[in-house]
Every structure is written in C-alpha cells, then in structure tokens.
Amino acid sequence: MSQHPELPFAAAIEVIKSLLPETLQKPRVGIVCGSGLGGIVDCIRDVVLVPYKMIPGFAESTVPGHKSSLAFGLMGPGDGVPVVAMLGRFHPYEGHHMRTVVYPVRIMAKLGVTEVIITNAAGGLNPKLSVGTIVVIHDHLALPNMTGMNPLLGPLTSPRHQRFIPLSDAYSPSLRRLVFLAAHHLSLDPSALAEGTYAWVSGPTYETPAEGRFLRLAGADVVGMSTVPEVLAAREEGLNVMALSLVTNAVVIPDGYRSIREEVLAELAGKRVELPVADVVSHEEVLEIGKAKGEVMMKLVEWVVGSIPCNI
Numbered sequence: 001m002s003q004h005p006e007l008p009f010a011a012a013i014e015v016i017k018s019l020l021p022e023t024l025q026k027p028r029v030g031i032v033c034g035s036g037l038g039g040i041v042d043c044i045r046d047v048v049l050v051p052y053k054m055i056p057g058f059a060e061s062t063v064p065g066h067k068s069s070l071a072f073g074l075m076g077p078g079d080g081v082p083v084v085a086m087l088g089r090f091h092p093y094e095g096h097h098m099r100t101v102v103y104p105v106r107i108m109a110k111l112g113v114t115e116v117i118i119t120n121a122a123g124g125l126n127p128k129l130s131v132g133t134i135v136v137i138h139d140h141l142a143l144p145n146m147t148g149m150n151p152l153l154g155p156l157t158s159p160r161h162q163r164f165i166p167l168s169d170a171y172s173p174s175l176r177r178l179v180f181l182a183a184h185h186l187s188l189d190p191s192a193l194a195e196g197t198y199a200w201v202s203g204p205t206y207e208t209p210a211e212g213r214f215l216r217l218a219g220a221d222v223v224g225m226s227t228v229p230e231v232l233a234a235r236e237e238g239l240n241v242m243a244l245s246l247v248t249n250a251v252v253i254p255d256g257y258r259s260i261r262e263e264v265l266a267e268l269a270g271k272r273v274e275l276p277v278a279d280v281v282s283h284e285e286v287l288e289i290g291k292a293k294g295e296v297m298m299k300l301v302e303w304v305v306g307s308i309p310c311n312i
C-alpha cells in the first residue's frame with residue numbers, strides 16, 4: 001500500500017510507459033534542465049516528449065525559460081544511453097508544495113534512473129567566478145534546511161526510505177571526476193569549469209548586498225533557488241547525483257554602502273556628486289546567459305552521459 005496516497009506514483013508510471021516505445025521505458029540517467037538550459041534536449045536522439053499535464057501528480061512550470069515536458073530518448077555515442085530530461089522544473093517560490101517539487105525526481109527513480117544530473121542557473125558569490133563559468137557543485141548550504149523547511153520533512157514516501165539521510169557524500173565524486181575529464185576531452189579552457197558550494201535560498205527575490213555578503217562569508221560560491229530539494233530526494237531514492245551551476249550573473253557584494261548622507265552634505269556644500277549606477281540582476285539576463293553559454297553545459301552533460309561506467 002502506498003505511504004503517500006496523494007502522490008499518484010503508479011498512475012504516473014503507467015501513463016508515461018504507455019506513451020513510450022519499449023526501448024525508452026527504462027532510462028538510466030535523469031537530467032534536470034535549469035533556467036535557459038532546456039537546449040540540452042538537442043543532444044537527445046529519438047526524442048519522445050511527455051507533457052507534464054498528461055502525467056498524474058505533475059504540476060506546470062510557471063517560470064519563463066522552463067517548458068513543461070519530460071523528454072525521453074538516447075544520448076551519447078553508439079546505441080546511446082536511455083535518458084529522461086526534465087524540460088522545466090518546479091520551484092517552491094512558484095507556490096508548489098515541496099512534495100511536488102521533488103516528485104519528478106522520485107518518478108525518475110521509479111522508472112529505473114540510477115544517475116541524475118541536475119543543472120541550474122546561479123548567481124556567482126565567489127569573485128573568482130566569471131559569468132559563463134560552470135561550477136561543479138561539491139557541497140551545498142541550505143538555509144531552508146537549517147530553519148525548519150527541509151524538503152524531506154513529513155512522512156516517508158516509501159517504507160524503503162531511510163528516515164535520516166547522510167549528505168557528506170551527496171555529490172558523487174565519480175561523476176564529478178567524469179565532468180572534469182569531459183572538459184579535458186572537449187578541449188575546454190580550464191577556467192571554464194570550477195568547483196564550489198551552492199547556497200540554496202527560497203527566492204523569488206534575488207539577494208540584497210548584505211545577504212550576498214553573508215552567504216559568501218558562510219562559504220558559498222554560487223547561489224540559486226533550486227536544485228537542493230531535488231538532490232535531497234535523489235539521495236533518499238538512492239541515486240548518484242551530479243549538479244552543475246552556470247554562473248549567469250555576479251551577485252554584487254560592495255565593500256560598503258553608498259552614503260546618501262555624504263551625498264546630501266556634499267551637494268549642500270556645492271560639490272558635484274557623481275551618482276553611481278546600480279547593478280541590478282534580472283531573470284531576462286539569466287535566460288540570455290543560459291542561451292549564450294548553455295552549449296558548453298550541453299556538451300559536458302552529453303559527454304558525461306556517454307561515459308558513465310556500468311557500475312559507478
């Protein structure tokens with residue numbers, strides 16, 4: 001009997017399988033496409049799209065740059081590896097329940113996926129990271145998890161799951177090795193791929209300067225509003241996880257604040273004041289960089305999928 005009657009796992013699996021040829025019914029690798037990174041689907045052959053609206057329990061993604069379909073097909077050289085890609089993810093800030101946010105990853109596990117590659121667009125906190133750099137996530141800092149909003153709160157979704165999930169090894173070293181090998185084989189400039197810690201915040205607001213400074217001081221290299229819930233569910237399901245962030249913008253962490261007081265005093269003293277131009281991030285900019293730099297992400301994912309050994 002299902003431990004989670006509100007999640008229609010069996011019905012979802014039945015619908016998905018009924019729409020796929022037998023060769024695609026048991027994907028090995030699951031891919032989650034981040035904001036503006038849906039172009040990954042172009043590396044998939046024999047694609048069959050299954051719209052979210054046809055799958056019981058799935059929601060619709062409401063964020064620009066996120067479509068709402070699962071893409072099944074083959075990736076990599078030779079016969080190819082069967083994969084399923086999420087073209088569009090669910091974020092808690094859209095109003096989706098955490099159970100809904102992680103439901104697609106659980107469905108992937110039920111279909112037979114053993115490795116999941118999670119991509120996202122993120123703001124760079126580490127000043128050494130440039131826009132366009134891809135960061136291989138080796139750890140995360142999840143403020144919601146530390147403040148009573150862990151996505152795994154609540155009853156277990158399966159009696160097979162462990163109640164307490166260790167996360168010291170959440171990001172598979174073997175998969176991380178593969179992506180650096182991929183960068184070498186693809187002759188990427190070494191600076192194109194970095195390693196770092198992802199800070200998960202709920203969004204939908206971007207960081208204030210003080211929040212950016214806080215996250216940087218706490219050890220985070222990039223920040224975003226997704227990924228960690230999917231990682232937690234994937235680990236609970238026993239999947240190997242790799243997560244990649246594309247740095248789409250720099251989180252501005254000024255040394256100090258513009259002093260309006262000083263400006264007013266200077267103006268009153270008859271001095272000319274040069275007003276600074278504020279640097280403001282937008283989702284349009286995030287999508288633009290995703291489109292412009294997404295090809296590197298695509299090639300890395302394709303190479304890694306084609307090179308995953310049988311037993312990792």
Ligand SMILES: O=P(O)(O)O[C@H]1O[C@H](CO)[C@@H](O)[C@H]1O
Binds near residue numbers: 122
């Ligand atoms: O993490 P993904 O879905 O790639 O998107 C990132 O970009 C959006 C903000 O521009 C947020 O949703 C943030 O999490």
Ligand SMILES: Nc1nc2[nH]cnc2c(=O)[nH]1
Binds near residue numbers: 121201203
């Ligand atoms: N929180 C957050 N998410 C992002 N996604 C893309 N850029 C950013 C950013 O600067 N901050």
